[in-house]
Amino acid sequence: MGLTVSTDPAARMRVDKWLWAARFFKTRSLASTAIDKRRITIDGNAVKPSRDVRIGDTVGIEQDGVLREVVVEGICESRGPAPLAQTMYRETDESQARRRAEAERRRLFREPAAKLTGRPTKRERRVIDDLRDDLRDDLRDGAVSGAGDAFSDTLDRDA
Numbered sequence: 503m504g505l506t507v508s509t510d511p512a513a514r515m516r517v518d519k520w521l522w523a524a525r526f527f528k529t530r531s532l533a534s535t536a537i538d539k540r541r542i543t544i545d546g547n548a549v550k551p552s553r554d555v556r557i558g559d560t561v562g563i564e565q566d567g568v569l570r571e572v573v574v575e576g577i578c579e580s581r582g583p584a585p586l587a588q589t590m591y592r593e594t595d596e597s598q599a600r601r602r603a604e605a606e607r608r609r610l611f612r613e614p615a616a617k618l619t620g621r622p623t624k625r626e627r628r629v630i631d632d633l634r635d636d637l638r639d640d641l642r643d644g645a646v647s648g649a650g651d652a653f654s655d656t657l658d659r660d661a
Contacts, residue, residue: 505578505580505582505586506578507576507577507578507586507589507590508576508577508578509557509575509576510557511556511557511558513556513557513577514554514555514556514577515554515555515577515579516551516552516553516554516555517533517537517542517544517549517551517552517553517554517555517561518530518533518534518537518551518552519533520555520561520574520577520590521533521536521537521542521561521563522581523577523578523579523580523581523582523587523590524572524587524590524591525581525584525587526563526565533551534551536563536564536565537549537550537551538551541563541564541565542561542562542563542564543561543562544559544560544561544562545559545560546560546562555574555577556574557574557575557576557577558573558574559573559574560572560573560574560594561573561574561591567604568600568601568604569597569600570593570597570601571593571594571596571597572591572592572593572594572597573591573592573593573594574590574591575589575590575591575592576589576590576591577590578590
């Protein structure tokens with residue numbers, strides 16, 4: 503039990519322990535939870551935490567909505583520093599391209615709700631009130647049809 507990475511083809515290790523040692527998860531418990539939620543696959547098949555991983559296996563890891571595929575290149579019995587952990591696997595080219603594309607998509611198409619910070623400011627509240635007043639006036643004048651009495655009653659109640 504040392505900090506050496508075994509590349510012996512006969513070497514094997516539990517998948518939850520390997521994911522922890524390769525630093526994909528902070529704890530073995532988190533790795534086991536991800537496996538139970540079917541976010542981890544070996545050679546395309548869902549697995550259990552006790553399943554052994556061997557050198558040459560392709561492990562699929564879904565984290566934050568992004569699927570990462572790595573090929574097992576080494577096995578280490580204990581968790582070591584990050585540079586050592588990175589020698590235990592090699593990410594496939596398709597996986598790297600997919601992660602880059604996803605990062606670019608997230609950068610370009612940000613979630614609109616991410617800008618919301620909670621309650622409206624005084625300026626935003628004034629704009630909302632003005633829009634509500636305009637809509638109420640249009641409903642009373644008959645300029646907007648099909649809104650229904652329930653909607654206009656709600657506007658009158660809010661005032």
